[in-house]
Amino acid sequence: MKLLVTGGAGFIGSNFIRQRLLSRDGPAISRLVNLDALTYAGNPANLADLASDPRYVFAHGDIGDSALVSRLLAEHEIDAVVNFAAESHVDRSIDSPEPFIQTNVTGTLRLLNCAKQHWARLPAPQQSAFRFLHVSTDEVYGSLPPGAPAFTEEHNFEPNSPYAASKAASDHLVRAYQHTYGLPTLTTNCSNNYGPYHFPEKLIPLMILNALEGKPLPVYGDGQQIRDWLYVEDHAAAIWTVLQRGRVGETYNIGGWNEKPNLEIVKTICALLDKKSPRADGQSYTTQIAYVADRPGHDRRYAIDATKIHRELGWKPAETFATGIEKTVDWYLAHPAWATDITATRYARERLGAKA
Template sequence: MILITGGAGFIGGNFVHHWFERAAAQGLPAEPVVVFDKLTYAGNPATIATYLRSGQATLVHSDIADRDAVRQALATHRPRLIVHFAAESHVDRSIHGPGEFVHTNMVGTFSLLEEARAYWGGLDGEAKSAFRFLHVSTDEVYGSLSDTDAAFSETTPYAPNSPYSASKAGSDHLVRAYHHTYGFPTLTTNCSNNYGPYHFPEKLIPLMILNALDGKPLPVYGDGLNIRDWLFVRDHCEAICQVIEKGTCGETYNVGGINEIRNIDVVTTICRKLDVLRPRADGTKYESLITYVTDRPGHDRRYAIDPTKIQREIGWQPAETFESGIDKTVRWYLENTEWIDTVRSGAYRDWIAKNYSGRAV
């Protein structure tokens, strides 16, 4: 049994799918999972409905900051592994309301660490030595790069520039401290920008796909030249599985897609895919919908991950190029309108209006 916090979210939900599909591909029995999720705006049980219905996954609807609930889940399900995805993750949301980010990402991680450490301390023999706590973090803790700076490595000093990245940096430091102070068996991964199926529509790639299909403007911040390293979500999930199996306790592993791309190029690539897969009725190109809007405050210019350590020590490599990954992503959104409808709630529409309506074109 493993416990996954945030397992109904984007990356966590994809990890649930990957966990069971990977076991099946290897001819292994499917190890059951407990998904511990607060089910905020981005947590969607429909993402993992197949495994909830089959009984392979169990959902605990609660907050990681609720120590009684965490303690009860650990005592009831007795996991051998905790994979900690649960986090508030959108930079723009953290600018509008940083308190939730501090609560979930720092207080929540602290609460989870305290209860997990107590649980681990009560294990005996092989169960105690085999237990692992894997913390999933972000490249944004390292700050921003210029066009000529070397990519982020595991030794890059932390320099977070938003309430979101600051709260994730704080959680990283807590995880590190619990290993070095208490010997708690932690692993940490810092990933670059993920994309793929089941992504909540406020993030860049799904927002562009769905706005384009609706004939709405495609809002691009500033000059559109901000650079991100794009990582297909299933490649990230496989990296986490391999770190669990082969990683050294107390170590951090950077996971990058080796795909540095400007935001405007991401948007134009999506437009060209849609021109082929779903041409507009009037024959116009989707690129005509691109609209440049006022940049967000403190927008980091470039992120890039150096994955040398995980390649050398773990043997992981991304399987997808950006071209192959974005093709799979666009096709998934075209083919899964039912899932999209479940997340296009009032909360989603309110957020898009709040974040973009006041930005000058």
């Protein structure tokens, strides 16, 4: 199989690439092309140890560059596209929505056009085997009240942030290309991911790194916003399962069955760090928790019902939250140089207005 993975230098994409190139399960990967624009969250260091793999090709560019995408699809005789490329941080979308529309909507549209043209030129057997898998989020569904059933694939889209709205629009485009043109598409909507190589502005890595650096641990509002937490390697395995066996045109929700309020997440991290890397003064890291003003329009609860993917494709997460969060803390403790490079170099470049 020859894959084009977009956004593969980011958190989820790099974990997917690593899993596919190092795994012996399923069809062999003869070529994996990683197209990434290397914006603030894209980091080649995430895949540095795979750079010498003859199957791996890195292409620096944007999914909105139709000429580049078309060339990569043809040159590498791509069998499937897995689209991770996205602007994905809610706070950033509130501050500046336009980049989210450019990447998540216009970029996805252009990527779909290129994939459609490539697919149309393939011989019949390759046409039937070709897949376009679009990776999306549970945030397209909006917010759930306490006690309400979790999001299923039939839930209405009710996005509440510019980020969520841009992802909902891209999901609709993917659906439209399947129904209008017959492009064999698949969509996955996942819950909150965590694990190795997670960009440090997100909740879990931010709490780990701030705690170790003696900085405040900022918690929005009362900290009772509930999310379903999914270990990133479980997510990568689910995407591969959908790509292999998912029904064309279908959407599959991917969740960890781990609903937790943010404050509980922070306290769990503090307890693990208290045990694994205690403070010199003997106090708990919980003393660094600082409540801050809530995010505008902050959704109160997300929860994914992942029954469909388990029933149809046999996937379920391998990690509980207890095992996954301990693995995550251990990874950050073992890789301080990776985090230092991100915080010292990438944020500095971004402040200068340059792409990292």
